[in-house]
Amino acid sequence: MSTIVLKSIQKNYGAVQVIKGVDLSIDDREFCVFVGPSGCGKSTLLRMIAGLEEITAGDLIIDGQRINDVPPSERGLAMVFQSYALYPHMSVADNMGFSLRLAGVSKEERRAKVAEAARILHLDKLLDRKPKELSGGQRQRVAIGRAIVRKPRVFLFDEPLSNLDASLRVQMRIELARLHDELAATMIYVTHDQIEAMTMADKIVVLQSGIVEQAGTPLELYHHPRNLFVAGFIGSPRMNFLPAKVTAASDGATTIALANGANLSIPVRAGRQRAGDAVTLGVRPEHMRLAGEGELVGEVMVVERLGGETFLYTQLTDGTMLIVQADGEIPTSVHERITIKLDPAACHLFDSGGLAIERMERHPLANLRRLPTRKAS
Amino acid sequence: MHPKTRGKLVLTVVGWLAAGLIFFPIFWMVLTSFKTEVEAVATPPKLFFTPTLENYITVRERADYVHFALNSMIISVGATLLATLIAVPAAYAMAFFPGKRTKDLLLWMLSTKMMPAVGVLIPIYLLFRDTGAIDTRWGLIVVYTLMNLPIVVWMLYTFFKEVPKDILEAGRMDGAKPKQEVWMLLLPLSLPGIASTALLSIILCWNEAFWSLNLTTSEAAPLTTFIASFSAPEGLFWAKLSAASTIAIAPILVFGWMSQRQLVRGLTFGAVK
Ligand SMILES: Nc1ncnc2c1ncn2[C@@H]1O[C@H](COP(=O)(O)OP(=O)(O)O)[C@@H](O)[C@H]1O
Numbered sequence: 045m046s047t048i049v050l051k052s053i054q055k056n057y058g059a060v061q062v063i064k065g066v067d068l069s070i071d072d073r074e075f076c077v078f079v080g081p082s083g084c085g086k087s088t089l090l091r092m093i094a095g096l097e098e099i100t101a102g103d104l105i106i107d108g109q110r111i112n113d114v115p116p117s118e119r120g121l122a123m124v125f126q127s128y129a130l131y132p133h134m135s136v137a138d139n140m141g142f143s144l145r146l147a148g149v150s151k152e153e154r155r156a157k158v159a160e161a162a163r164i165l166h167l168d169k170l171l172d173r174k175p176k177e178l179s180g181g182q183r184q185r186v187a188i189g190r191a192i193v194r195k196p197r198v199f200l201f202d203e204p205l206s207n208l209d210a211s212l213r214v215q216m217r218i219e220l221a222r223l224h225d226e227l228a229a230t231m232i233y234v235t236h237d238q239i240e241a242m243t244m245a246d247k248i249v250v251l252q253s254g255i256v257e258q259a260g261t262p263l264e265l266y267h268h269p270r271n272l273f274v275a276g277f278i279g280s281p282r283m284n285f286l287p288a289k290v291t292a293a294s295d296g297a298t299t300i301a302l303a304n305g306a307n308l309s310i311p312v313r314a315g316r317q318r319a320g321d322a323v324t325l326g327v328r329p330e331h332m333r334l335a336g337e338g339e340l341v342g343e344v345m346v347v348e349r350l351g352g353e354t355f356l357y358t359q360l361t362d363g364t365m366l367i368v369q370a371d372g373e374i375p376t377s378v379h380e381r382i383t384i385k386l387d388p389a390a391c392h393l394f395d396s397g398g399l400a401i402e403r404m405e406r407h408p409l410a411n412l413r414r415l416p417t418r419k420a421s
Numbered sequence: 422m423h424p425k426t427r428g429k430l431v432l433t434v435v436g437w438l439a440a441g442l443i444f445f446p447i448f449w450m451v452l453t454s455f456k457t458e459v460e461a462v463a464t465p466p467k468l469f470f471t472p473t474l475e476n477y478i479t480v481r482e483r484a485d486y487v488h489f490a491l492n493s494m495i496i497s498v499g500a501t502l503l504a505t506l507i508a509v510p511a512a513y514a515m516a517f518f519p520g521k522r523t524k525d526l527l528l529w530m531l532s533t534k535m536m537p538a539v540g541v542l543i544p545i546y547l548l549f550r551d552t553g554a555i556d557t558r559w560g561l562i563v564v565y566t567l568m569n570l571p572i573v574v575w576m577l578y579t580f581f582k583e584v585p586k587d588i589l590e591a592g593r594m595d596g597a598k599p600k601q602e603v604w605m606l607l608l609p610l611s612l613p614g615i616a617s618t619a620l621l622s623i624i625l626c627w628n629e630a631f632w633s634l635n636l637t638t639s640e641a642a643p644l645t646t647f648i649a650s651f652s653a654p655e656g657l658f659w660a661k662l663s664a665a666s667t668i669a670i671a672p673i674l675v676f677g678w679m680s681q682r683q684l685v686r687g688l689t690f691g692a693v694k
Pocket residue numbers: 057062080081082083084085086087088089
């Protein structure tokens with residue numbers, strides 16, 4: 045059982061504030077992913093939880109106890125580093141058993157626990173090797189093995205898959221998800237890759253320049269992004285943004301006019317918007333449909349065929365670039381003109397400050413949680 | 422000739438010249454030690470002569486070489502151990518927990534080496550006299566420790582900087598207390614650097630003459646004092662002085678020769694990695 049609560053956590057490096065007051069709570073057995081562009085403070089936040097970085101202000105509470113001033117060696121957390129940070133002078137077995145050795149666990153017990161972890165991670169045959177005799181993927185496993193051997197309260201991962209090649213990354217992603225399920229432990233995972241975040245997380249925390257832009261389930265962030273930043277960051281390819289003007293606002297729908305004059309009625313809650321206000325329409329590539337008639341007309345500039353689907357990079361008559369996802373089978377080629385039909389229910393509307401205007405319907409899967417199926421034993 | 426090849430040739434020649442220049446005095450000293458006193462001062466200098474062991478015999482009769490050599494060894498090793506013991510935690514803190522003034526502090530420490538030692542001779546002499554440290558091994562060990570501390574800290578700092586911070590942090594996450602972190606991770610990982618630092622410190626202590634001549638007389642006198650005792654007031658006996666010097670530097674020369682690979686690897690550790 046491990047819950048983590050962050051209360052207005054701040055971090056200053058000299059005069060520079062890199063974490064600007066983060067409030068967050070992470071539930072027991074939750075897989076929480078910190079995601080955001082490089083330099084936004086993900087690692088700093090994680091390292092503060094680990095105890096490797098001092099907390100300038102705020103409270104860090106694990107299982108009800110404030111642990112700001114507890115040294116990392118006594119927090120009972122395990123961390124997997126991007127560089128793996130294996131002990132080069134120790135064998136794989138000694139690497140994995142180091143924490144137990146420090147804790148004074150007997151040799152036999154140590155061997156048994158290391159063997160158990162090695163079995164889970166398929167490292168059985170490598171136990172006598174030194175880290176430099178291992179491949180990147182194997183080192184990664186050892187680093188994870190070192191973390192699981194000690195049964196920590198919380199697992200911390202700092203971009204653990206960034207140094208692996210693409211296919212191995214996908215494989216490890218699945219394995220980590222499985223491991224989370226099997227260990228039923230609380231995990232915090234840092235990545236800049238929104239796909240990793242979407243696929244593994246119970247809860248995603250989107251960070252930008254030291255503040256939390258939004259925290260929620262993957263589908264909550266996907267269907268109900270709170271602002272333009274989250275809307276653009278989550279989802280791949282990224283959401284299209286089109287400037288628009290409000291022509292009429294009532295409870296239940298806001299009618300907007302696009303730059304080309306097309307009108308669209310979006311089912312959002314009545315907010316402060318008034319006729320004449322500038323707004324931004326957000327539409328994901330996968331929510332656009334090619335049709336005989338529609339709101340948008342443009343010329344295809346680039347065609348990306350992935351086989352199953354096709355991405356059309358389209359230039360609208362006013363010059364705006366748009367990414368449209370279409371079926372893999374369509375014969376459309378470069379310089380063809382296409383007409384796009386928008387589904388108002390799948391559209392997002394953002395006010396002039398970049399904040400989302402709340403949608404009428406909450407997506408049925410927005411609260412879906414992928415908690416471990418097994419009970420913690 | 423290809424310009425690159427020519428550059429290499431020039432570099433090689435310059436290298437050999439420099440090495441020759443540095444080595445020549447030692448060569449000449451060893452040569453002189455096998456001459457008679459008359460041959461030793463002959464002009465022009467004689468390159469060919471009948472070697473004699475006479476000087477070595479006289480030197481052995483006149484002074485207890487083993488006594489001085491033992492002092493040199495105990496003092497050099499003792500001071501090196503003590504300096505390393507103090508420098509490791511200092512360098513660890515500076516390398517992995519630097520503050521705003523760490524760089525300045527390091528520079529300041531090194532700058533103290535630029536002060537002429539004579540400047541503090543009187544105060545140190547008085548301190549030694551009042552504490553009964555004159556002509557004691559521990560007295561010299563303390564002085565040599567302090568003398569080499571800046572260099573030892575500086576070198577260890579440089580080597581520690583090469584150890585990835587992540588590895589120590591991983592240790593901390595695994596539950597290592599600072600002492601365990603240093604002992605079980607940092608030291609094994611920077612062993613080549615520590616070895617070369619210790620080697621350099623031992624060599625510096627072994628060759629130190631100013632403090633040993635001023636602060637010791639007989640009991641704790643190391644080999645430098647032993648050599649000096651052969652530049653007697655009644656005149657210089659070059660051949661005997663050379664013989665004494667030769668056997669004084671012989672151990673450290675052999676030691677340095679045996680560990681030269683370690684030494685070079687350590688000193689170029691950061692540069693070629
Ligand atoms: N030791 C440090 N001193 C000063 N600034 C730092 C230090 N560590 C990180 N930063 C700054 O803090 C910000 C966040 O860094 P980091 O947490 O590593 O970002 P991320 O992991 O999201 O890429 C960056 O702008 C970085 O330059």
